Every structure is written in structure tokens, then in C-alpha cells.
Amino acid sequence: MDSQLIERLTRELALRKRLQQALLLFSRGVSANLGFAPALESLTIDLTTAFGVRRTSIWMHDRRVRILTLAASSDPRESATKPSIASNEDSMIARGLRLDAPELFSVAEAQCLVVPLRGWRRALGTLVIEGEPRDVDSPLFIETGADLGRQLSIAIERVLVLSEVLGDISEQNQLRSRLVQAAKLAALGQFIAGIAHEINNPLQGVLGYAELMLETIDPDSPHRSDLRRIYLEADRAAEIVRNLLVFTGSQRSPRRPIDIPALIGETIAIRQAAADTARIHIAQLGDTVLPLVLGDALRLQQAFLNILINAEQAIASASVPGRITITLAAATPGLVIHVDDSGPGIPDDVMPRIFDPFFTTKDVGQGTGLGLAIAYGIIQDHSGVLTAESSALGGARFSIQLPAEW
Ligand SMILES: Nc1ncnc2c1ncn2[C@@H]1O[C@H](COP(=O)(O)OP(=O)(O)OP(=O)(O)O)[C@@H](O)[C@H]1O
Numbered sequence: 228m229d230s231q232l233i234e235r236l237t238r239e240l241a242l243r244k245r246l247q248q249a250l251l252l253f254s255r256g257v258s259a260n261l262g263f264a265p266a267l268e269s270l271t272i273d274l275t276t277a278f279g280v281r282r283t284s285i286w287m288h289d290r291r292v293r294i295l296t297l298a299a300s301s302d303p304r305e306s307a308t309k310p311s312i313a314s315n316e317d318s319m320i321a322r323g324l325r326l327d328a329p330e331l332f333s334v335a336e337a338q339c340l341v342v343p344l345r346g347w348r349r350a351l352g353t354l355v356i357e358g359e360p361r362d363v364d365s366p367l368f369i370e371t372g373a374d375l376g377r378q379l380s381i382a383i384e385r386v387l388v389l390s391e392v393l394g395d396i397s398e399q400n401q402l403r404s405r406l407v408q409a410a411k412l413a414a415l416g417q418f419i420a421g422i423a424h425e426i427n428n429p430l431q432g433v434l435g436y437a438e439l440m441l442e443t444i445d446p447d448s449p450h451r452s453d454l455r456r457i458y459l460e461a462d463r464a465a466e467i468v469r470n471l472l473v474f475t476g477s478q479r480s481p482r483r484p485i486d487i488p489a490l491i492g493e494t495i496a497i498r499q500a501a502a503d504t505a506r507i508h509i510a511q512l513g514d515t516v517l518p519l520v521l522g523d524a525l526r527l528q529q530a531f532l533n534i535l536i537n538a539e540q541a542i543a544s545a546s547v548p549g550r551i552t553i554t555l556a557a558a559t560p561g562l563v564i565h566v567d568d569s570g571p572g573i574p575d576d577v578m579p580r581i582f583d584p585f586f587t588t589k590d591v592g593q594g595t596g597l598g599l600a601i602a603y604g605i606i607q608d609h610s611g612v613l614t615a616e617s618s619a620l621g622g623a624r625f626s627i628q629l630p631a632e633w
């Protein structure tokens with residue numbers, strides 16, 4: 228064998244080894260929880276060094292919105308801008324998506340290898356290697372680029388498939404926990420409805436007699452204030468019983484088409500004075516015209532009020548001025564309402580229990596723990612979904628999805 232060939236083969240072997248090493252580090256980086264984006268970033272740097280080129284970048288394709296976004300670049304200035312282009316554009320990068328094999332392009336006197344990244348029946352993106360590689364001729368550059376593209380596509384697709392599967396699992400878990408919550412509420416609902424009715428009758432008797440006695444008792448009697456106390460406490464118990472009846476859904480009115488943005492506006496108006504006093508700014512954002520929802524306006528307003536009052540109480544607990552934003556938007560199959568607050572948020576250990584009836588973190592007499600259970604029941608009764616998470620405002624975010632009138 229002539230010495231030139233041996234030298235060429237040695238260089239090729241060394242290059243292939245470095246590329247393998249870079250891919251291995253990429254796969255390890257993803258598994259070691261470094262995350263997809265940082266692992267891609269280090270890969271572009273390793274590839275730039277291995278080929279001895281100016282820069283390397285990886286563009287990922289979003290099939291849904293048909294755009295290519297720069298996912299990683301060895302050049303920090305380029306990666307900081309995160310540009311994106313339409314996948315049907317006639318640029319070199321977008322064309323790369325439709326290539327079968329890598330192709331060398333000339334851009335402003337500099338050469339550029341564009342490598343398509345292809346998964347199982349889907350275009351994943353493009354790998355772009357810019358500059359003249361050191362000690363590598365064009366045929367070898369294209370050949371190693373093709374091998375690299377194939378292996379990188381497999382590695383990237385594995386990550387994507389895994390994250391899709393994990394996404395499905397968490398969706399299934401959410402569905403399951405919603406079903407468990409629904410079953411829990413239904414069973415508890417029947418039980419509570421029975422008790423609430425039984426308590427309501429004697430309670431109305433106590434209230435009625437206390438009221439009668441208050442009207443007839445001598446205004447100077449020393450028992451007057453005790454009697455008033457009995458009346459107020461009985462009234463508080465009656466309020467709890469009323470709430471229980473709302474929770475069990477035993478008080479329903481006929482369903483009508485409801486203009487949700489208007490209903491939210493009315494609900495905010497009810498709380499405006501209290502919010503002003505507590506230095507809380509409430510804003511209603513988003514769409515003002517949305518599909519009508521078929522439902523019980525009073526009960527839906529009760530659900531919004533319970534969520535809004537919780538947000539106010541959460542902010543007030545920190546004794547600083549705060550913000551609540553209610554954002555409305557159309558969504559399939561109807562609309563979504565987000566209620567964000569700037570309060571302290573919901574701790575992780577509290578979150579799984581907030582929709583349970585009688586769960587409260589508030590002091591005795593401050594909360595019965597029924598507000599969210601009632602809201603959950605009402606939204607569910609309207610074939611909607613109520614969820615809670617952390618808000619970008621720093622506190623909690625409650626989201627209500629409601630289907631539109633059908
Ligand atoms: N916006 C919020 N920020 C922080 N924590 C919240 C928020 N909303 C609800 N929570 C938590 O969820 C718990 C349950 O709320 P829920 O409305 O069901 O009951 P409550 O407010 O304690 O009592 P009630 O509504 O019966 O007066 C609260 O005690 C609180 O810990």
C-alpha cells in the first residue's frame with residue numbers, strides 16, 4: 228500500500244473515532260439528565276472540533292407548525308438568537324430537510340455541508356456544518372456526514388419518542404386522578420346531601436326561634452347579646468349547610484347559554500371593593516367574545532367566586548399588595564379561563580389535596596375547605612375540567628376548561 232493511502236486511511240479512522248466519541252457523549256449527556264438542549268449544544272462544539280470547521284448547527288423541525296428552529300450551535304452568538312424559518316422556505320437549511328443525502332453548498336465563497344436528519348417516517352431537522360474541514364476531502368466529508376446524520380437521527384428520535392411516551396403517561400395519570408376525584412366526590416356527595424338535609428331542618432328551627440326571641444326580648448336584657456351570638460353561630464352553620472348542598476349539586480336551576488366573559492366581569496365586580504381594600508389589582512385579559520357555554524350561571528359564578536376569593540386570601544396572607552389576572556381564550560372544544568395570582572403559591576405537599584372536601588390550611592373558622600371541592604363539582608357538572616398548577620405570577624394558577632354550547 229502506498230504511504231499516501233495509508234496516511235489517508237489513518238486520518239479517516241481518527242476522524243470516525245472522534246465522531247463516534249462525540250455521539251457517545253451526546254447520548255450519555257441526554258441520559259445523565261443534562262437535558263436535550265445542552266447535550267445538543269456540546270455535540271455541535273465537539274463536531275466543530277472533530278472536523279476542524281468554522282461552526283456547526285442543528286435545526287429541529289416542528290411538524291405541527293412546520294417551522295425549523297435553531298436548536299443548538301457551536302457559535303454562542305448564533306444560538307443566543309434562536310432564529311426559526313418556515314420549513315417550505317427555499318433556503319439551504321430548509322431544503323436540507325427534504326434531501327435524501329448530505330449535500331455541499333457554496334455560500335459566499337465558503338462551503339457548507341447540509342445533512343438531513345430523518346427519523347422513522349418523519350423529518351427531524353438538519354445538521355449544518357460550515358467551513359472547509361481540516362485534512363478531509365469532499366467525498367470523505369460527505370460520506371462521514373451521511374454516517375453521522377444516520378446515527379444522530381437515531382439518537383435524537385430515541386429522545387423524542389421517549390419524551391412523547393412520558394407525556395402520554397403523565398396525561399393518562401392526570402385522567403386517572405380526575406376519575407378518582409370524580410368518584411370520590413360522587414360517593415361523598417350522596418352521603419353529605421343526606422346529612423345536610425337532616426341538619427338543615429332543626430337548624431332552621433333554631434334560627435327561626437332565635438330570631439323570634441330577638442324581636443321580643445327586652446332591649447336591656449343581659450341575655451340579648453348571648454341570644455344574638457346564638458343566632459349568628461346558627462346562621463354560620465346554615466351557611467355551611469347551604470354550601471354543602473351546592474357541593475352535592477342538589478340545588479340546580481335550568482341550563483341557559485352563558486356569556487362567560489360577561490359573567491367573569493360581574494364576578495370581578497362583586498369582589499372589587501374587597502380587593503381594593505386589600506390592595507389587590509384584578510385584571511380581566513384575553514378574548515371578550517367567546518363561544519357561549521350551556522350552563523347554570525349562578526353555580527358557575529359560585530365556582531369563579533370560590534377561586535377568586537382563594538386567590539385574594541392567598542395574596543392577603545402575605546400582607547403585601549398583589550395581582551390577580553383572569554385570562555380568557557377560545558380552546559377546543561370551548562374555552563379556557565386561567566386565574567393567576569401573585570400570592571405565595573401552593574406547596575407541593577398541599578397540591579394533591581386541595582380539591583378534597585374539608586381540606587383546608589386556613590385557621591379554624593377561616594375556611595371549611597369546601598370552596599374548591601364545590602368549584603370542582605360545578606365545573607365537572609358542566610363537563611369541564613378544573614386544574615391547579617404554579618403561576619408565572621409567582622402564586623397559583625387555576626385553569627377552567629369548559630365546552631361550548633352544542
Ligand atoms: N390561590 C391559592 N393560593 C394558595 N393556596 C391556595 C389557593 N387556592 C386554594 N389554596 C389552598 O387550597 C386549600 C383548599 O381551598 P378551598 O377553597 O377548598 O378551602 P378554603 O379556602 O381553605 O376554605 P373555604 O373555601 O371553604 O372557605 C386552601 O386552604 C389553601 O391551602
Ligand SMILES: [Mg+2]
Nearest residue numbers: 533537598599
Ligand atoms: Mg376557599
